[in-house]
Amino acid sequence: MSKDATLREIAGRVQPAAHWLRWGTARLATAGVPHPSVDAEMLLAAVLGLDRTGLYLRQDPLEPKDQASFRKYIARRRRREPLQYILGEAPFYGRLFRVNGDVLIPRPETELLVEEVLKRHPGAGRIVDVGTGGGCIAVTLASECPGAQVVAVDRSQRALQTAHANGSRHGVAERIHWVCADLLAALRDGYRADLIVANLPYVASGELPALQPEVGAYEPWEALDGGSDGLSLIAALCAAAPRMLVRGGLLALEIGDQQASAVRAMARRSGLYDSVDVIRDLAGKDRMVFLNSLR
Numbered sequence: 001m002s003k004d005a006t007l008r009e010i011a012g013r014v015q016p017a018a019h020w021l022r023w024g025t026a027r028l029a030t031a032g033v034p035h036p037s038v039d040a041e042m043l044l045a046a047v048l049g050l051d052r053t054g055l056y057l058r059q060d061p062l063e064p065k066d067q068a069s070f071r072k073y074i075a076r077r078r079r080r081e082p083l084q085y086i087l088g089e090a091p092f093y094g095r096l097f098r099v100n101g102d103v104l105i106p107r108p109e110t111e112l113l114v115e116e117v118l119k120r121h122p123g124a125g126r127i128v129d130v131g132t133g134g135g136c137i138a139v140t141l142a143s144e145c146p147g148a149q150v151v152a153v154d155r156s157q158r159a160l161q162t163a164h165a166n167g168s169r170h171g172v173a174e175r176i177h178w179v180c181a182d183l184l185a186a187l188r189d190g191y192r193a194d195l196i197v198a199n200l201p202y203v204a205s206g207e208l209p210a211l212q213p214e215v216g217a218y219e220p221w222e223a224l225d226g227g228s229d230g231l232s233l234i235a236a237l238c239a240a241a242p243r244m245l246v247r248g249g250l251l252a253l254e255i256g257d258q259q260a261s262a263v264r265a266m267a268r269r270s271g272l273y274d275s276v277d278v279i280r281d282l283a284g285k286d287r288m289v290f291l292n293s294l295r
């Protein structure tokens, strides 16, 4: 280590949080991480077990073990690992969910899907969440609708383990049936849901390599890859859902912002649905489709 670096190292040992925040922000900025100061704050707050105000009030120097943890977190974020994977959790609809590389990080758009579902179907009796991932939709609906029976399906066993842990964390794991299967294939004949909700993968395979590094390099591709046009799983679910829905039951889908007209056409052609509602997200982009089953 050079003399300057050694002096900086010695000085760092007695510096308060504000010094480490500046250091972390600069390290993230030089790596091109968007919002470096916010990320540095969140990482340091997590290391010290403080909220953001506490961070700015703290005058004591950092313990060596906290310095080491913060350095590791900053190094991971410099490699563009998502903040939520480093912290191990992400907020969704007012609750915290455990996340890891086996599950997609819940997105704000999906909170809108849940909000719209609850508006249209308050307290829906039988609910199926297809492609549950870390369980954010299933666990939220089970929590918000105490009378509902919820089935959560994913074809990834590892995702289901995380989803189950989230169910336990929020006290609803016992009220959810956890099913490892392809779409609706494991539901018995004769089963009828009031509501099927799904945020299935909808990115076209060819677009995956161009995703921002946080997504493409860290989130599971099986949670993103929607086949050549991005619609293969959505199309399969649209075709299969009416068999598993009560008459007038609702299929609620999150979609890619360019997919609404294809999904509308698909639903009309199938003759299985009597209405197709497209709802936009907060950025004004088509983001959700609500289909009412005719059968």
Ligand SMILES: C[S@@+](CC[C@H](N)C(=O)[O-])C[C@H]1O[C@@H](n2cnc3c(N)ncnc32)[C@H](O)[C@@H]1O
Pocket: 103, 104, 105, 106, 107, 110, 130, 131, 132, 133, 134, 135, 136, 137, 153, 154, 155, 156, 159, 181, 182, 183, 199, 200, 201, 202, 222, 223, 224, 233
């Ligand atoms: C976009 S992620 C959504 C996760 C979570 N529901 C959310 O909204 O954050 C899609 C999930 O669908 C699952 N999946 C992909 N293909 C599937 C299939 N054929 N059957 C069931 N689940 C599938 C993936 O494993 C992944 O967990």
